[in-house]
Amino acid sequence: MPTNLTAEAQAKLAKYTQARTLEEKIRALEEALPLIPDHKGTERMRAQLKTTLAKLRREAERRKSVKVGRHDEFSVRREGDVQVSLLGVANSGKSTLLSSLTNAKPAIAPYSLTTVRPIPGMTQHMDVEIQLVELPAILTDGLEETSFTGRSIAFARNSDLIAIMLDCANNPLQQLEKIIQLLDEGGITLRRREAIVVVEKKDSGGIRLVSFGHFRASLQEVRSLLESVGVKNAVVKVYGDAGLEELEEQLLRETVYKPSVVVGGRADLADAGELERLRRRVEELGRPLVLFSVRDRASITHLRDILYQNLNIIRIYTQKDGVITRKPVVLGVGSTVQELARVIHKDFAERLRYARVWGRSVRIQGQQVGPGHRLEDGDVVELFL
Ligand SMILES: Nc1nc2c(ncn2[C@@H]2O[C@H](COP(=O)(O)OP(=O)(O)OP(=O)(O)O)[C@@H](O)[C@H]2O)c(=O)[nH]1
Ligand SMILES: [Mg+2]
Structure with missing residues (x-):
């Protein structure tokens, strides 16, 4: 934990890590933030807490908007063995892809936001039943958020794999950058960290440390960090090369890693130079890029293979x-x-x-x-x- 937090600040942070409901978490963070001094040593921590607070507030808004309707338009019954979210830009060919790959028959139209609720479809590959769900677009062709952005991202956060669909006919690289940002704000990171720290809170047993890699801190340091945010019993698992910073981030930011595949939709309309730039950026992310065009049958089977492989x-x-x-x-x-x-x-x-x-x-x-x-x-x- 950064330098000398007051007992009061520590108590508020403890309240946050112990909070069960969204409302409790928001309240605890709102109370904790003003108590954390604003200087170099606390900069990272303040930034993380602010991001988390913004995320929690958005989630609270989303739940409110869902409750207004009589039933949740966004719920889809999970079927099959695994679920893949098809998330992306309006008019990029998501419904066309869904109907090429699965038994679903979504409406397809040459304008934006044709799909306004999640549409599931099933496909089978290598004996595995895959549910593919098209989510309403999170970005307009003018790179604006839509009224579905929050809900579609929240849905994707609970699926096993995200297929990020871009429109190759319309600045795919810019779309990707914007989507990465939206996902980050929605608590999803696409980059798998070399080091992962998992904190499993328990009811008893004190703090235990299980390291599958190299951990750059002592058990004593881990104990005092966890205790300063009110966690008294937990198993801390460390994979790869990690330290107190990673542990702190795991405790304070509610971000999950999701496997993903980037799909360049309507690839037959793409500009070669632009595709090359997109390819380089996706490579940097360490994710696969699949070009998809309904005119190219081979791209459909190729996409199915890549989705399957990335489900791990x-x-x-x-x-x-x-x-x-x-x-x-x-x-x-x-x-x-x-x-x-x-x-x-x-x-x-x-x-x-x-x-x-x-x-x-x-x-x-x-x-x-x-x-x-x-x-x-x-x-x-x-x-x-
Ligand atoms: N050239 C070309 N056009 C395509 C391709 N796939 C889809 N389209 C056209 O692009 C338009 C949008 O397709 P949709 O499948 O409805 O796109 P969507 O992403 O589901 O759109 P929203 O649900 O509105 O966000 C339609 O006119 C399709 O016929 C493709 O591979 N190549
Ligand atoms: Mg659609």
């Missing part, structure tokens, strides 16, 4: 009494036998003794493994309770 999932086929299920269980890359058991049934995870595995994660086919064994795509697993 593995398919696990379970076996019972010698019979392998046809539909896989879909898990995140790196998942263990224990996590598989939990997805199948809550009790299974606790009762699991061992498993037999066939596939790429084992050297001997049919090998017996423990709950902590990491699975690979395509593995066949039989659980023994």
Whole structure:
């Protein structure tokens, strides 16, 4: 924590980290901010708290506007194994893409804001059911926000992958910059950090530190930072090379990392020079760029492949009494036998003794493994309770 915060400021920050509701969080931050002195040492912290406050206020506004209607026009029932949000610029061909890739039949028209509520469609790839949801545009062709911006971004924040759709016919690079900014304000970062710090708050057990990488601080420093914002029990997990700064950011900014793919829509109308600049920028972000045109059939299958690859999932086929299920269980890359058991049934995870595995994660086919064994795509697993 930056230099010598007063006890009063610390107490307010503690109130913020412990707050459960949006209103409580906003109130605690509004009270904390004026108590934090404005100088070099607190600059970063103040900036983070201000961003968080702005984000929370917007979310509160959004909830108010949703409550006005009788039911939430923005809700979509989650179906299938994974959900991809199609988020982007008006008139960029989102509905055209949705209808090329899925069973949905959205209205398509040569003007902006044809789609005014989320439209889901289903597509299957490699045995995985993917729900693709077109969200109302977050940017007009004049780069203005729309009345849907906040709600569409909030929706995307809860999906598994965001496909950011740009209109290649109309300054795609500028659109992308503006969208990155809007997403950031909406609590979404597209850049995967080398270092990730996760704070899991607990009810008891004090502060524990689990490092999967290199952590540039002592347990004592972590304890005093967490205690100064009122967190007494937590497991802090560190991945990669991180320090107190990253921990502080994780505590104070409510930002999530979302995997994303940038889609250059209406690519047949693109200017070559402009595309090249776009390509360089997307590369900098470390995300893939896919050019999409409804006139180019190959671009449709290519897009499906890229979306699938960037979901970072593995398919696990379970076996019972010698019979392998046809539909896989879909898990995140790196998942263990224990996590598989939990997805199948809550009790299974606790009762699991061992498993037999066939596939790429084992050297001997049919090998017996423990709950902590990491699975690979395509593995066949039989659980023994
Ligand atoms: N040249 C070209 N035109 C396209 C392509 N895809 C869509 N269009 C046209 O672009 C216009 C907008 O397409 P939509 O699919 O409705 O775009 P949208 O992004 O869903 O638009 P909103 O829902 O209004 O935000 C329509 O006139 C489409 O026919 C494409 O790949 N190439
Ligand atoms: Mg549309």
